[in-house]
Amino acid sequence: MYRIPFDRVNWTTSAFLIGTALIAVVGLPIYLIHYGVDWFQLGMLGFFLTATMISITVGYHRLFSHLSFKAKWPVRLFTLVFGACAFENSCLDWASDHRRHHKHVDHDGDPYDISKGFMWAHIGWLMFKLNPEPPMDNVNDLRKDKLVMFQHRYVHWIGFFVGLVLPSVLGYCWNLWQGQSPWVGALGGFLIAGVARIVIAQHCTFFINSLCHTIGRQPYSTKHSARDSAVMAFLTFGEGYHNYHHEFQHDYRNGVKAWQWDPSKWTIWLLSKLGLVEGLRRVPDSKILLAEMREARMRAEKQLEKLRQQGPDVAQRAEVAIKELAERLAANYHELEQQVADRVQVSREGLRNLQQETRSVMREIRRISSLATS
Ligand SMILES: [Zn+2]
Numbered sequence: 001m002y003r004i005p006f007d008r009v010n011w012t013t014s015a016f017l018i019g020t021a022l023i024a025v026v027g028l029p030i031y032l033i034h035y036g037v038d039w040f041q042l043g044m045l046g047f048f049l050t051a052t053m054i055s056i057t058v059g060y061h062r063l064f065s066h067l068s069f070k071a072k073w074p075v076r077l078f079t080l081v082f083g084a085c086a087f088e089n090s091c092l093d094w095a096s097d098h099r100r101h102h103k104h105v106d107h108d109g110d111p112y113d114i115s116k117g118f119m120w121a122h123i124g125w126l127m128f129k130l131n132p133e134p135p136m137d138n139v140n141d142l143r144k145d146k147l148v149m150f151q152h153r154y155v156h157w158i159g160f161f162v163g164l165v166l167p168s169v170l171g172y173c174w175n176l177w178q179g180q181s182p183w184v185g186a187l188g189g190f191l192i193a194g195v196a197r198i199v200i201a202q203h204c205t206f207f208i209n210s211l212c213h214t215i216g217r218q219p220y221s222t223k224h225s226a227r228d229s230a231v232m233a234f235l236t237f238g239e240g241y242h243n244y245h246h247e248f249q250h251d252y253r254n255g256v257k258a259w260q261w262d263p264s265k266w267t268i269w270l271l272s273k274l275g276l277v278e279g280l281r282r283v284p285d286s287k288i289l290l291a292e293m294r295e296a297r298m299r300a301e302k303q304l305e306k307l308r309q310q311g312p313d314v315a316q317r318a319e320v321a322i323k324e325l326a327e328r329l330a331a332n333y334h335e336l337e338q339q340v341a342d343r344v345q346v347s348r349e350g351l352r353n354l355q356q357e358t359r360s361v362m363r364e365i366r367r368i369s370s371l372a373t374s
């Protein structure tokens, strides 16, 4: 039985999270049955949801928490204003929590430590304050930014006026112009682009802390629980490639491969072409491949160990074959490592060949071990 520590409940946050969720799942359907929805309301939902999510992923996360690029004031202002509309606290608070998450991932100092359970990482850490708040001594660089400090002071007012009052006023004006009841339009704006949008944006962000540490692959590192998942990337504006992100947190890309769904990366790239951001940080391809090869080698060693435990006669031939493949991986790995250390420029084709070889070796290892163990 779970025992709820009522004396440690963060009542304001809990009331907000539960209240908005109730309005979205009970109040909104009643409104829709009575009044329906028009394209203007849907357009507002699309705009406010995209603006809020992009402000969290591009602004709060990649810009302010990880300094993965530099941005001019219009980008900082936009992401701080619409970031406030997510009602996920001020950027300063958010970045402080998030930097601690990376530093202590899966351990006690991690505010949304997945080892304490899925619900804790998703929402529990916000609803309960089990430990005293640690000092925010890891965001002193952000304190020098006047816009960040202004947002820190007035975050709830900004969120209230831009995130709730503005869609209501726009809904009011639109209906008035269309010769329909303005108050129905205002209520629609409040419920759809206001409250429902907050609930969707919040849970999509919370998924990064819960599901992105639970489902998916770990191609770059198994030292932490973060995972890569295309489905999660779709729900989180590209943040679902979380295994890569935890391994290379200062890279402005989370979906590092060209085909991976990462609208936040595309937005940053586009802004750089417009001259609004600069200094985009990228991890060199050779380093990324080294991480992948290191993981592949570890998986090969684990397979080998599993086969060895089955006894000498069961899988001896398979063991010899896998050992040879694992040695090939190791040789490739050391060769590339040496080239990186010597600062030799490795060609794109060379990297691609190594990557393909790593993948085909891993496929071969999986095939041999499944044959041997079946
Ligand atoms: Zn994480």
Ligand SMILES: [Zn+2]
Binding pocket: 061, 065, 066, 098, 102, 245, 249
């Ligand atoms: Zn991060």
